[in-house]
Amino acid sequence: MTALQIVEPAAADACCTSSGLPVLGAEEAQGKAQLFKALADPNRLRLLSIVKASDGGEACVCDLTEPLDLGQPTVSHHLKILVDAGLLRREKRGTWAYYSLVPGALERTAGVLSDL
Amino acid sequence: MTALQIVEPAAADACCTSSGLPVLGAEEAQGKAQLFKALADPNRLRLLSIVKASDGGEACVCDLTEPLDLGQPTVSHHLKILVDAGLLRREKRGTWAYYSLVPGALERTAGVLSDL
DNA sequence: CCGCTATATCGACGCCTGTCAATATGAGTG
DNA sequence: CACTCATATTGACAGGCGTCGATATAGCGG
8 A cells, every 4th residue: 555666776778767766656646647537528627617617616516417418417427526536525505516616626736747 | 520519598496506607618628638638547647757857857668668567568658648648759869769748738737727 | 681679559358437317315395 | 295306326338548469660780
């Protein structure tokens, strides 16, 4: 679980300019890839965009089903993925479920790219 | 192919706080998702990380095969995806192919998240 | 010219994922 | 309590993707 990937020197021949710099470990890469996986679908990007642009920064599922031209179960599925990725928050009020951006989540994700 | 999604008003009942704000179109979303798809794999993230940390900002395939513990064809495949996404550049010198980060590509990708 | 090395491409296989239809859950309403 | 509406969950299916082995291409050295 906590084993960091050890990179062995591997005797250079003529190419192979291995510098011993710290590099993204296998486990970290796994987690960060998971985050980008959540963003790697056009419909999920549009969901984020709509939620962000919505009045009050939140939208319920009924707001999201029509513009995406997707079935309601599919939208629910995408929203769950975005929530699990830490990008959206879910708040249930009465019968409706309202989704909103997690503050700073997008910025934090952007930061991951710089820290590569 | 080129049909923009038309969003009809859909008479609001009690929920549905549709604000007419500009939102990510289907085509744009497709392209941006493609970019994130390239980042949505742990091995590709590690490739970017290694290339970035490498001496001179470039690395050849032989540098990348071992630390990832992947076959050479697989690494070549991943590199091609990163090049197609505009994240890496390929320069062939003699027998070896050297890959380097496209300047500003990661920053530009980070910007996409802000512009959602 | 022949072989060796580095890299790319191809074909196949298994897994993951996006989608839908059907159903379950749960809250409001008569 | 029965009914309806909003949402979530389940199961199934098709297509996409990561991986490998085999093969092709291209440059270098004898």
